[in-house]
Amino acid sequence: MAREVQVSAGAAYDLGYHVVWCPKYRRPVLTGVIAARCDELIRAKCAEHDWQVLALEVLPDRVHLFVKAHPVDSPAHVANQLKGYTSRVLRTEFAALKSRLPTLWSRSYFAATVGAVSAATVRQYIDTQYERPWRKERGR
Template sequence: MEYKSNNVVCSCKYHVVWCPKYRRKVLVNGVDIRLKALIEKVCSECRIEIIGMEIMPDHVHLLMEVDPQFGIHKAVKQIKGRTSRILRQEFSWLTTRLPTLWTNLYFVSTVGGAPLSVIRQYIFACDGMAALVSVYPSVPLLGERLACLLYALAHDVPSKG
């Protein structure tokens, strides 16, 4: 999908990764299926095209095209905010395990260097990603450590032995 104005045509594609709070494996037992449906609904309402999506027990990969006037930050904020509120209403056990569903952080990378077919193939083949990633213990628990984890998830960094 291209976004057009009077004198500009844009095509901005992004790979976004985010995790539940404390990287808990809560995207299971129907939560993953409902989350996928909610993301599709929010994206259609905001005119965001989903190119690829993979929901793992402890993180979400999303390949999407966003109107640059709308902005990637606003898109992710809409998706995370609305899905958190609805999922916590529908699955009450999420409210007892976590103070909030999502962390404040997310990783976003523009898709430009690699062909979309390669990125799409990567997103749908990431079933074993959680097993590949281990966060270095010397990095503090919050903030930088989560940012390192999100970067590793997005770039298929092998775990530290």
């Protein structure tokens, strides 16, 4: 996958988040039309916030999302926006979800940043900053 750096006023960024969340008690309720509608709602909410969905998988007992977001949108904000919106709409449209679960989603989620550069590369870059030729001339 080619690296796509986004540019805004005063910033250039390439932020990707892998976010995973599960239904309450990890019940396998995301099947059939519920899973399809959940997928549709997540994509709609991401489009509303101008987040780019790179991969989305709605499994019976969890949701995996790989999304590119803006620097002002933390992974917690992304997860909470998607969980809150999908819970409200799905529980309104599918009465079976209300009867089986007190809330649709568990309170927890998993989030990891995904980037084109490894942590080791960044660490090496930072550690060798004063080894650059133009830095040696100035003498730190």
